[in-house]
Amino acid sequence: xxxxxxxxxxxxxxxxxxxxxxxxDSIAENSLAAFQHAIAHGATHIESDVHATKDQVAVLFxxxxxxxxxxxxSAIADLTLKDLRSIRLKGExxxxxxxxxxxxxxxxxxxxxxxxxxxxxxADIERFGAHDRVLVSSFSSSRRRKALKLLSAPVxxxxxxxxxxxxxxxHRLGGFGFGLAVKGLDAFQIPPKMYGITFAERSFLERxxxxxxxxxxxxxxxxAERERLISLGAAGIVSDRVDLxx
Numbered sequence: 001x002x003x004x005x006x007x008x009x010x011x012x013x014x015x016x017x018x019x020x021x022x023x024x025d026s027i028a029e030n031s032l033a034a035f036q037h038a039i040a041h042g043a044t045h046i047e048s049d050v051h052a053t054k055d056q057v058a059v060l061f062x063x064x065x066x067x068x069x070x071x072x073x074s075a076i077a078d079l080t081l082k083d084l085r086s087i088r089l090k091g092e093x094x095x096x097x098x099x100x101x102x103x104x105x106x107x108x109x110x111x112x113x114x115x116x117x118x119x120x121x122x123a124d125i126e127r128f129g130a131h132d133r134v135l136v137s138s139f140s141s142s143r144r145r146k147a148l149k150l151l152s153a154p155v156x157x158x159x160x161x162x163x164x165x166x167x168x169x170x171h172r173l174g175g176f177g178f179g180l181a182v183k184g185l186d187a188f189q190i191p192p193k194m195y196g197i198t199f200a201e202r203s204f205l206e207r208x209x210x211x212x213x214x215x216x217x218x219x220x221x222x223x224a225e226r227e228r229l230i231s232l233g234a235a236g237i238v239s240d241r242v243d244l245x246x
Contacts, residue, residue, distance in 0.1 A: 004132045006107055006156040006216065007186065009044065012038070012226075013236035014245055015220050016043035018062060021090075022240040028034050028069065028089035032096045035216060039081055039106060041243040045135075045217075045236075047109040049145065050098055050117045057081040058098035059118035064113065084184070102128045109158075109238075112138045112147055122150045130153050137189060158187040158216070171204050179211060185201075187214040189238065192229065205233035 007013075013158055019034025028033050032178075035046050048060040053076060066072040070087050079087075087092050101108055102124060106140040112121055125134055135156040138144040144160055159167065159182070166189070167181040188208060192200035207216045216236030217229050226237050226245055239245050 002003050003154055004156050006132055006135055010233045012230050013044050013214075013215075013216065013237055014042055014242050015045045015047045015216060015218075015238040016242045017047050017238050017240050019046060019048075020242055022055055023243075024095055028073075028091055028093040029089070030062060030096070030161060031089060031093035032100060033091065033093055035101065035104060035106070038242050042246040043106075043242045045107040045109050046101070046104075047111070048101065049111045049113045050121050051076045052117040052120050053077070053079055053081045053084055055080045056116070056120050058117055059084065060096050060098055060101050062113075064158075077114065089206065098124045099128070102130050102133070105133075107133050107135070108166045109135045110137065112136065112140075112143050115140075115143060118143055118147050119150070122147055124153070126152060127163075156186045157184070158189045159185050163187055164190055164199070167208075168199065168204065171207055175207060178207060182208070182211050182213050185213055187216055187236070189216045189218060189236075191219075192217055192225070200229055200232055200234070202232045209235075 016038030018029040020038035021029045021034040024154055030048055049062045050058050051061050052058055065075045070089055112118055131153040134146050137158040139160055141160040141162050170178040170181045190199045208215050214235035217234050218236055218238035220226050220237050220239050221241045223244055237245055
């Protein structure tokens, strides 16, 4: 596990998926208000995706465009930060910058969603000295590894789905090569089941734990499912409804 304080504190950890807003008409997902609302309801970590504006500012937003959330057919990569700030989301919110998220002082789980977002993400982490307060992840192994290489100090990091698949295959083969498959990783952030594969399997989670790798499951909004996953060995729950997960 990376030598940071990111995973200090008791388990299970509670990750607010895009903050806490899904049940409210007044708060936009991925907004600062959503993050603050999640913290007030027990979230220990905030999960968000990172994109970059045309002028290379890292922003916290899930989609690569504004169509779904704001009804604007513009890609974030085609807008300057000033242009992006002129667009209002639900509750008159604006898309927050990564810097604003770091200013909250909470632990952030960052999924770098585009190659162009790597350098501005790294720059903000460096500027705030936030290496102990972030987990850097990506569905792309190459994006994740490039970001880690550019950082001046270690940060926590989680596996890409390719790395998850390799580790699970190793597990099914009796653990041959498992240590190599999880080398340098601190967490697996995975669904309980995907493509017919059940990741929420006690023996798999126990093997991960023996190698110092935490298992965090997404996206869990049912308290009963939370309890089931924790009983199997989950170290973290990623939820749209952290208010229901305590």
